[in-house]
Amino acid sequence: MMKIAVLLLATLCLANAQKFPINAVALIGGAIIDSNMQEPVMIFGDAKFSQQSAQAPVIARLNITFMPTTNPIVNQLRGFHVHSFGISNNMNEPSQTCESAGPHWNPTGTNHGSVTDLRSHLGDLGNVQPVNGRIVTQITSQKLQLFGENSIIGRSVVLHERADDQGLGNVPMSLKSGNSGSRIACGTIGIVN
């Protein structure tokens, strides 16, 4: 009887350790500032993350708007990743704020790759395509976690200037960052009630 009670208690404690689903969001802000442009293109939106169980993948739903939407430079393929640290303000140089995110989230110490590669940075999420100045898409990652020691809560998302070559670019930057250029928008991932 005692054994059963202990077992039951242990099972309950384990079950209570983590509640699912877990939801998180990053509010994203930034701009493209190009010396050839008369005005900067503003970027704002969010990335919503959810995980249904400990074994389930993490699904990221993006809704990002470029303003003005009609600027011809906005609709190009762009790298999108989870980076290691939350965003902290850099008052000296606002255009460098997304640098505070640090490198790609890579606790397993692998080379850069694609979201579907078995071995890649955990934070590698591939490319996103703006259409008519808006990115509305969903990315599924088998490698991200919203709980435990490799949780991405408190880390950040970064949107890049150019396409991510996913490790296949044959240049040194390719295996580190996908050679996707500067960081044009970013935001810290926070837990959602």
Ligand SMILES: *[C@@H]1O[C@H](CO)[C@@H](O)[C@H](O)[C@H]1NC(C)=O
């Ligand atoms: C995306 O965000 C805009 C507001 O910026 C909102 O009007 C729209 O409904 C959102 N779309 C999706 C698919 O969530």
Ligand SMILES: [Cu+2]
């Ligand atoms: Cu990145």
